[in-house]
Amino acid sequence: METVLIVEDSRAMQRTLRRLFESDGLQVRLASDGVAGLESFKKDTPSVVVLDLKLPRLPGKEVCRALKAYAASVPIVVLSANTEVEDKVLLLELGADDYVTKPFSPKELLARVRRAMRRGEPTTPHGTTVAPETPQHELLAFGDIRIDFTSMEAARAGKPIILTTQEFKLLKFFARSPGRVISREELLNEVWGYTNYPTTRTVDNYILRLRQKLEPDPANPRYFMTMHGSGYKFARDSVVTAPEK
Template sequence: MEERIELDTTPSATLGTILIIEDDPRMQKVLRRIFIEEQYAVVVAGDGQTGLDLFRSEHPLAVVLDLILPRISGRDLCQAFKNLSSETPIIVLSAISEVVDKVLLLELGADDYVTKPFSPRELTARVQAAIRRQRRPVGASIYRFGDCEIDFKSMNARRKGVPVVLTAHEFKLLKFFTDNLERVLTREVLLNEVWGYSSYPTTRTVDNQILKLRQKLEPDPANPKHLLTIYGAGYKFVP
């Protein structure tokens, strides 16, 4: 198969370069358009070897990687990329949906896994979240907002100095919110990011969990200041 490389030189694409490795020309165009609209520069490779060469030359901000590729497989590429630059986020995009494949890719170093067909909004949200996680400096594990103090490392929470009992899952949900300050998070994103691949509760589960967090951490749970509902879209955390 003839290799395919497309370079975007749009002046407005200033947030960094996304490397897309995908052998389907139609999907290449779709992915390229998605990230250009988000103000990224884009480089596209149609096979594994070209993708590896572009990774070395372009030093991308993140990689969107198909699994089934000519010349070098997506699995082998994932390992190679992490050996070359462990901090570069790798988001696997594939029609393969078995949980064992997802677990394997995460073990190989992939930062996230999106199954085709996919929502463009979900894909860009996951790529941007992976980029933010890599950029976030390592600091103290204690997070403060309002009259709350949360120690994510020791899993202790206090409000007005009084201990508050949070479940492990409530800590995980709150951590995801604090990692995505003032970003509107859909229920779909929360289900995938916080509940994980092997569990698919209803969207009502998200609503119930947030209701419990409000009851424990908000001064007035009926009129929240931090865990806000964005009607028709999802939720947003404001410190």
């Protein structure tokens, strides 16, 4: 059964969220502080995490960072009363998959949690989930980098690299359009789901992080190229497709 881990210190909110998710057929686990949330996550990895920001013992932002470092593929939906754009951008940069502002519509929260859970699932053209018994791995190789988008694993010269969910999404979007110049606006829309474009360096910060993790010399990038005044491109001659048979 699909499981949602709710990390929330308010007992009243815990009860509300439990009723909401159980009514939709999800199994619910509760944690009342950041440390307990991390321990529960590591003991039995859930399908999705609903994470409040203001937590005792360990702040929600630090919990988000730690969860993504431990298992980048598990989606995290953040709850917060803060409506500031900068705060939302920071959470997305830490690896959160979505951000819901309190007070929220229960139907909207449930829809967003379900959407976050579906993002990693392979689907058919008709939208039905593909059976997981024999997954067709989607692989990417360039230089000494090897990426498996299906298992969300990355390695450099055979050594594992930790990439966040959002870094995988950005890299996958680039890999599907090698050599094409992609604007910041398109990346914000397609990778982050923004419908408007506040002044933000989200894309630039993510490109910097990909360079630091994947480029031989981050100061002189070969693969993630800046096209001044236009955006970025993933160098066409860097891509070697290697689908698993």
